[in-house]
Amino acid sequence: MADVVGLCNSALSKIGAARITALSESSKNANLCNELYETCRDDLLRAHTWNFAAARVKLAQAGVGPAFGFDHRYALPADWIRTVDAYQDESGYGVIKYKIEGGFILTDSDDVYLRYIKRVEDVNLMPADFREALATLLARELAVPIAQSNTLEEKLEGRFRTRLRRARTTDGLEDTADQMPESSWTAARRGSSDCWGR
Template sequence: MADVTGLCNSALSKIGAARITALSEGSKNANLCAELYERCRDDLLRAHSWNFATARAKLAKKSDEPVFGYAAAFALPADWVRSIGAYNNEAGLGFLDFKIEGGMLLSDAEDVYLRYVRRVEDVNLMPPDFREALAGLLARELAVPVAQSNTLEEKLEGRFRTRLRRARTTDGLEDRADPLPLGAWAAVR
């Protein structure tokens, strides 16, 4: 069973640093892992529409309307990291014109159904290749403050990019592509 400490230890081992027993142990390595882990996780989640992190929600309309530009504002889910698409129906057909501003989704629609990337906090819900890419990103971020090596950071950047490509490819193979909306010519038929 994977956990955050294990993932951090994987990152620390990539830079030849001492392992930790917990993020709260008070050591330099534990403090840096505690500081960097959530930022790296969320950064990696934003980088792709990961299948394991994709969620759907009907958004709640807020009582305060935007001053101009859009008719309505909707509250984003608490675990929202990035939007994938917004729709005005449960079927998820046809994209809405929307904008994310100030922690809200703005749109002219009455109802908004959102596909989004959610924050996944349980490491066990992350696929192994995503965890490995996350450990690589964390190792890269730890290279200078822990190992004090810019050269190591550059090497780890290349390894991280390779792991990220592999994780994205595997993720992309696990579902079929969304159909493209009909173009103007096909719609008039």
């Protein structure tokens, strides 16, 4: 089974650094991994609408609404990383107008059904290609403070971009694309085309 220490050791091996046994051990490598891991993980989760990190929830109104601009405010989930969509009903249609401010969604909608990317802490829930991209991102961040190498950092940047593209492509193949709502222009064209018998 994968774990955070194993992922950090994968990153350390990419820069030729000594392995660690725990994030809490008193070594420079462990301290830096402990400092950078969560930031890198959350940054990578924000970079794409990952299927494994997607979640849906109906939000509850959070007391008094904002002072102006919107009627209601709703607290974001504790594991929220970024919003994908917000709807006014559970059918997934009726995208609402909203703003995200200070841990809340502000909107005029009486209900909010949120689709979002959540923080995934269990490494075993991450697909293998995401874990590899994450290890490469972490290695890039560790290249200068541990290996003292800007050249290695640049090399790892290229490798990270390749790993990220692969992970995104694989993730995108695991479901059907979201269907865009039909525009009023398209609906009007379709209606007029039917009238002309086309």
